[in-house]
Amino acid sequence: MRVDLVIHPDVGSPERTILHIHGGGFVFGSTRTHRFLAAQMSRACRARVVLFDYRLMPGHSIGSSIRDCMTAYEWVAATYRDSPLVLSGDSAGGNLMLTVLSRLHSDGRRLPVAAVGMSAWLDPDYQHPAGAPRDSFFSLRFARRAADLAEPRSAITPLEAALPTVPVLLQCGAEEPIGPANHALVEQLDGNGVTAELQMWERQPHVFQMLAPFTREAVAALDAVDAFLSALNQREVPTKPSAARSTPPPPGA
Template identity: 30%
Template sequence: MTSGTRPPLIRTVASTPAERRVVRALALEPGGPPTLRARVAGRVIRAVGRSAWEFGPDTDAGLLRIQRATALLSRFQAVPRGVAIEPQDLGPASGEWVRAGAPDPDKAFLYLHGGGYFFGGPRLYRPFSWRLSAATRRPVLMLDYRLAPAHTPADALEDALRAYDLLLERHEPARIVVGGDSAGGHLALALLLALKETGRPLPAAAVCLSPWVDMLCAADSHTANARTDSLIPAGKLAALGRRFAEDKEDNDPLFSPMRGDLTGLPPMLFVASGTEILRDETRDIAERARQAGVQAVYQEWDGLVHVFPVFCDYVPEGKAAFRHIAEFLLSAGA
């Protein structure tokens, strides 16, 4: 790929130390050892983020405590000058449009945030969403879907379908991309399967960052990487998954996209860290997609925190991920 087709965040000439650091970060590739900044960030995230979930109560009150804490944190998430934020009403849910750089108004990226279906939101993700808009050159609709414990993943899927239908009213399907991370990656996959089942037009491509593919948490990495995952306590996620999967049929795609029929889905990019508990199921669904005839790309980065692109302010590899997302969308014709 030539420098002319790269996203606008790439700088080919760097005249200051800060610019040179940005260029070096953007040039990072999967397969190498984690940078020093990534290792330090992982330790801090483990001490703060993972501990807050791991040692909290397994009750609705425990979920709400984390939900309130992250909502407070989101108030301090700023964006650079020139980034436009516009609210979007979506019935019982809401969202916000994020536009950075020079996005193409004929395109759109529907993004579904992570957070175990019980925390997170567009404001918390602003450092991520503006970079996603700039790198992919398209407006990003960050969905603020309804959260547990008051709501269920099924409610979140209804919200995602409503948001996608809004995009279909404004854009050709070939101009739409969907994506998500962690629980939002699960929701993105469930959305694709629901679109297929209901006969709606599918988007041009999908991006799944460390998706929580299987609520039963049955993959080997849930055990093998239980100690090395810097963000997610394996036991807590498994308990949450059992709660959400209760009374679901084994072939329910919302219960587990891993069990869904992936035939006919659009090109997909899957990204994971080699040390996180969701590594194996991300690998597995990428392989299942390829076997179903889907153009699927899997990237595995070594030693990084779960959904490291979301921590792009602190993890250099997170900044590099936006280039890889942009290049994937170009290769997929999206």
């Protein structure tokens, strides 16, 4: 398994460690495709960011992908045991992120201090309503074809598994078809008293955070991730059920 450690030059001593699971519909993507995003995450969050290559469909099973994610998490947790550990993922990586959280909880293993999903693809069976706004960067046809490769299908339906018990931040474009599933997850977490927040960004494409530092929205979104994590450190994010909410982008975004 290839593992890349990314620390932005502007970061002196990292304050936290982020293990990021790259997206790509379970069929493509790598440390190379996401290294630039990792560098921007490192800068914004003053963190070391760990990327890794997991086995992809159709050459490998979805079970292999999940096992690689679990292995990477255990390695990072052991290697940086004295650093606050955050688990993140974009698109299909956000799906795998939730699966990892569920398995860690079920197995009684060390949990991360928080989880961050960027345009997390959580519902492979989503049907886009006729006439609804569409995000041209997210192809439902491609998503369904990729999802059909997964066996068993339940392996990529994390909303049906055990819910996370750690604070969760979700971000997505307001026109993305993955929005309803992200909102549903926040509502479920809210009902369980878990700190959660959904940030819907107007006129932003799928995984728009990858556009940092070239768009102000992408920069602001990564800064919002840092604000969420920093607030947890300062115990400013409430843990009562009302913590789950949907918010617009920060002023000026």
